[in-house]
Amino acid sequence: MSHELDGRSIIITGAARGIGEAMARGLAADGASLTIADIDGKTAEEVAASIREGGGKAIAATVDVSQRESVRAMIGAAVAAYGKLDVIFNNAGIAQTKPFLSISEEDWRRVMDVNGLGVLVCMQEAIRQMIAQGRGGKVVNTASIAGKQGYEPLAHYSASKFAVVALTQAAARAFGKDGINVNAICPGVVATEMWKVIDKGFVDEGLTQRDNEAFETFSADILLGRPSKSDDLVGVARFLASSASDYMTGQSLVVDGGMVLV
Numbered sequence: 001m002s003h004e005l006d007g008r009s010i011i012i013t014g015a016a017r018g019i020g021e022a023m024a025r026g027l028a029a030d031g032a033s034l035t036i037a038d039i040d041g042k043t044a045e046e047v048a049a050s051i052r053e054g055g056g057k058a059i060a061a062t063v064d065v066s067q068r069e070s071v072r073a074m075i076g077a078a079v080a081a082y083g084k085l086d087v088i089f090n091n092a093g094i095a096q097t098k099p100f101l102s103i104s105e106e107d108w109r110r111v112m113d114v115n116g117l118g119v120l121v122c123m124q125e126a127i128r129q130m131i132a133q134g135r136g137g138k139v140v141n142t143a144s145i146a147g148k149q150g151y152e153p154l155a156h157y158s159a160s161k162f163a164v165v166a167l168t169q170a171a172a173r174a175f176g177k178d179g180i181n182v183n184a185i186c187p188g189v190v191a192t193e194m195w196k197v198i199d200k201g202f203v204d205e206g207l208t209q210r211d212n213e214a215f216e217t218f219s220a221d222i223l224l225g226r227p228s229k230s231d232d233l234v235g236v237a238r239f240l241a242s243s244a245s246d247y248m249t250g251q252s253l254v255v256d257g258g259m260v261l262v
Contacts, residue, residue: 003241006031009072009082013065014042014092018192019142022230023089023237028056029249030238034076037061038092055083065092065118071125084133087241088126090119091142093160093195097201097214099153108156115160116167127180136179140240141168143184143252145260153207154198157211161186165252172250181249183240188256189218190228223258232257 010027014020016038028051029032036051038044041062051058059081063074073128076087093115098107119141130137147161160220165184170180189195202214219227236255239245254260 004030008032009078009084010087010241011035011037011078012089012091013037013063016040016047018194019187019190019230019233020091021047022234025051026234026238027241028058033082034058035061039064039075039132049105049249057153065122066113068121071121075129085126085129087138088122089140090122092118092179093142095157095198097153097198097205099205100155103156111114111160113155116163119164119167122224123167123201127175130180131178138241139180143186145186145188146255147186148260148262169250176249183248184252185233185236186252186254188228188259190230201218228257
């Protein structure tokens with residue numbers, strides 16, 4: 001344990017699996033007090049219990065990020081457990097593969113409700129808590145390389161991640177005076193359950209012929225020669241949660257092995 005984040009109360013949404021789980025385990029090892037938040041409360045509790053068994057501090061919270069009262073309850077649970085909120089990682093998200101002309105209003109609303117509205121609501125409620133505490137804080141949003149370039153057939157997912165980048169920049173401008181840093185992480189192709197959903201969508205839509213074909217195609221030109229693992233995002237999460245990033249705000253950091261050069 002490095003103790004770099006000792007005493008910091010950190011919420012991570014979408015932390016029951018994938019990138020969020022890897023971040024939670026890594027930050028817990030650095031001494032952070034974690035709130036493992038996910039719509040899958042059972043699995044969130046399993047992750048929290050595993051962290052506690054390893055000597056870390058973690059509670060679980062069931063949350064639907066698109067519902068404000070649910071988000072308020074999550075933040076309330078973190079504050080009740082640890083006395084404050086220092087950092088929130090707005091990581092919960094969903095993806096859907098649909099050809100551009102096939103995206104329905106229902107598809108659009110479903111993706112945007114979680115990836116766009118969910119990030120907005122979590123930011124608002126966390127920032128209100130941080131302002132009330134009067135000690136500043138850090139907000140970290142999970143965007144994507146799809147927030148830097150639009151991808152077909154992931155247009156509505158891309159739009160939602162562009163929205164995350166915009167929300168990050170707008171909040172950084174609004175709350176720098178309150179000592180609140182707002183940044184985003186933009187992962188690339190990461191071997192998680194979400195990419196399995198994306199890949200299956202390619203097959204179901206007749207865009208690829210076999211499992212993992214889309215994953216392999218998107219990964220083919222990564223400069224570092226391999227797709228990402230969830231653990232590849234832990235280092236930048238640690239940096240953005242720590243005092244090392246105190247003079248950074250409004251930035252969207254691309255961590256993709258060299259897919260998108262911006």
